[in-house]
Amino acid sequence: MTAATALPGSVDATLELLTNQGYLAERQLATVTYLALRMGRPLFLEGEAGVGKTEIAKVLAAALDRKLIRLQCYEGLDIASAVYEWNSAAQMIAIRLAEAAGDTDRDQLSSDIFAERYLIKRPLLQALQPDVAGSPVLLIDELDRADEAFEAYLLEILSDFQVTIPEFGTIKAPTPPIVIVTSNRTREIHDALKRRCLYHWVDYPSAERELAIVKSRVPNISAKLSQQVVRFVQALREQDFYKSPGVAETLDWATALTELDARALTAQVVGDTLGALLKYQDDITRMQGDTLQKVLKEAVSE
Incomplete structure (x- = not known):
């Protein structure tokens, strides 16, 4: 087994670590990431969908050679799916075997069937387990989709890095996991x-940074087309759309255009590929006629 990879020792080292993994972060994000790593505090990332919140957890896990444990939140998420549940089928077999053997000590039987071997560990409990490679990266993704009751349950985990199981006791992480919590802010x-986390709002990147991201992630794209793509997307975000495209959509669109061997943006090319950039029919409909010509003109102007 490999030993744990050391955490970066400075903001610059953190910035370099992220860059080496292809994540071109702003210095503010690198700073709060460094502080979260050094202080052992969860990092709460909020922002629009597609701006790279989830990706930073993946990048940290890869760069630090740690296991990535992801909990995807959704409405109705409960403890049995997120934390633990008991293997009731195995417990029932154990009870039947004990009865068949004439074991009538109920207290002992109750203790036996709530032993750790019957405990099914879900993502949050898995993240508290020791690992020779270092504490894992725990991604609690899109927390705003979960119910407030589940959010309240997380308080013990995020403050003390422990889980209390009534029948078993308290399980505490020997070393805290690296926790990244994300939210698209569909609710507060x-x-x-x-208060248990360090906080950062992940915004849309500047045109310069987005261009660097496109060139890094879509290396086959021409210099001219990459500039036009970024200008188009940046202008698009100034329009009154239901959902503006994030960086993820920019990369999807740039990749789609290279697959079509496009060399420059035209009204025909844009119209044919808008589905890679916009995800709502109302937005695609709005992006027709004069609006398309206006945004396209901004994008292709030298």
Whole structure:
């Protein structure tokens, strides 16, 4: 087994670590990431969908050679799916075997069937387990999709890095996992949870940074087309759309255009590929006629 990879020792080292993995972060994000790593605090990332919040957890896991444990949140997420549940089928077999053997000590039987071997560990409990490669990266993704009751349950985990199981006891991480919590802000997250984290708003990148991201992730794209793509997307975000495209959509669109061997943006090319960039029919419909010509003109102007 390999030993744990050392955490970066400075903001510059953190910035370099992220860059080496293809994540071109702003210095503010690198700073708060460095502080979260050094202080052992969860990092709460909020922002629009597709701006790279989830990706930073993946990048950290790869760069630090740690296991990535992802909990994808959704409405109705409960403890049995996120934390633990008991293997009731195995417990029932154990009870039947004990009865068949004439074991009538109920207290002992109760203790036996709630042993760790019957415990099914879900993502949050898995993240508290020791690992020779170092504590894992725990990604709690899109927390705003989960119910407020589940959010409240997380307070013990994010403050003390432990889980209390009534029948078993308290399980505490020997070393805290690296925790990244993300939210698309479809609802407000309670202050009690935010106070346990370091916070950063991940915004859309500047045109210069987005161009660097496109060139890094879509190396086959021409210099002219990459510039036009970024100008187009940046202008698009100034329009009144239901959902503006994030960086993920920019990369999808740039990749789609290279697959079509496009050399420059035209009204025909844009119209044929808008589905890679916009995800709502109302937005695609709005992006027709004069609006398309206006945004395209901004994109192709030298």
